Amino acid sequence: MSKAFIKEFWKDKKMIGSILPSSKFLAAKMLNHIPLENTKLIIELGPGTGIFTEKIIEKIDATTHLIVLELNPELCKDLKAKIILPNVHIKEASADKIGEIIKEFGFEKADIIISSLPLANFSVELRNSILEVVNESLNENGSFIQFQYSLNAYKNLKKLFPVVKLNFTALNFPPAFVYTCSKR
Numbered sequence: 685m686s687k688a689f690i691k692e693f694w695k696d697k698k699m700i701g702s703i704l705p706s707s708k709f710l711a712a713k714m715l716n717h718i719p720l721e722n723t724k725l726i727i728e729l730g731p732g733t734g735i736f737t738e739k740i741i742e743k744i745d746a747t748t749h750l751i752v753l754e755l756n757p758e759l760c761k762d763l764k765a766k767i768i769l770p771n772v773h774i775k776e777a778s779a780d781k782i783g784e785i786i787k788e789f790g791f792e793k794a795d796i797i798i799s800s801l802p803l804a805n806f807s808v809e810l811r812n813s814i815l816e817v818v819n820e821s822l823n824e825n826g827s828f829i830q831f832q833y834s835l836n837a838y839k840n841l842k843k844l845f846p847v848v849k850l851n852f853t854a855l856n857f858p859p860a861f862v863y864t865c866s867k868r
């Protein structure tokens with residue numbers, strides 16, 4: 685599966701953002717500190733080959749819905765072929781459309797939003813519009829978890845979320861910072 689990821693990286697480096705999928709160590713840092721169980725709606729942005737998607741699915745039961753948005757058509761097609769579950773909804777769409785997409789599925793807000801989007805490669809306009817819609821789409825008690833390869837996103841996230849906690853793993857290529865953001 686990572687062959688497909690590398691191929692897509694060479695086609696559009698900025699959109700994919702990394703030459704390799706994330707490690708299991710980064711997946712653990714992203715997912716192990718947040719209770720994914722007993723949630724109604726989780727959203728994943730930028731799943732790539734599904735390294736985090738599969739871990740999320742291991743932790744939830746059939747009553748939790750997972751909406752996954754991937755902009756790259758090839759990666760999205762592979763993910764749809766690999767994951768066929770009634771509570772997992774994989775869509776080829778840009779992350780800035782989450783507001784309207786969660787409504788299509790009959791939800792108002794998400795409990796948890798997990799993002800691998802390469803924010804540093806986006807235009808200021810796209811980055812801001814995605815972060816604003818993430819903020820609007822998140823429950824008051826919800827968490828937004830985002831990884832990046834630098835600390836540059838801290839300022840942007842802190843403008844929108846009163847609480848931004850940082851974590852780090854060197855056991856990824858490249859090493860990564862995990863931002864966990866909440867409204868209270």
Ligand SMILES: C[S@@+](CC[C@H](N)C(=O)[O-])C[C@H]1O[C@@H](n2cnc3c(N)ncnc32)[C@H](O)[C@@H]1O
Binds near residue numbers: 729755780
């Ligand atoms: C750094 S990769 C992470 C992939 C995977 N989650 C991982 O950690 O290995 C970023 C992913 O975000 C996707 N992506 C980029 N821009 C996007 C957008 N605007 N909306 C949704 N997905 C996007 C890319 O196609 C790519 O799959």
